[in-house]
Amino acid sequence: MRDLMGMMGKVKEMQAKMEQMQTEIAALEVQGQSGGGLVVVTMTGKGDLRGVKIDPSLIKEDEAEILEDLIVAAHKDAKDKAEAVMAEKTKEMTAGLPIPPGMKLPF
Secondary structure, rough: HHHHHHHHHHHHHHHHHHHHHHHHHOOOOEEEEEEHHEEEEEEEOOOOOOEEOOHHOOOOOOHHHHHHHHHHHHHHHHHHHHHHHHHHHHHHHOOOOOOOOOOOOOO
């Protein structure tokens, strides 16, 4: 019975930490780049796109497809960075808890 009470305490503690982490993630902004920094995308930790910066040298009529690909690549880079930060925060938060490997917490 003591183990159950201890586990319940850890669950409540983890809930509070998850709420704090979700607030931090919502405020997090990451930048992704492509083309050696010619295209930069800024997004939140939740994946909301905040801005796109494009080097003026890329704005040419006959290079629209290249620019489109660079924007997609920069967005993927930013998303990967946000996911890495979230994974690290989750790992820190769940340290010491008996969570099976590969289990993802709902966010």
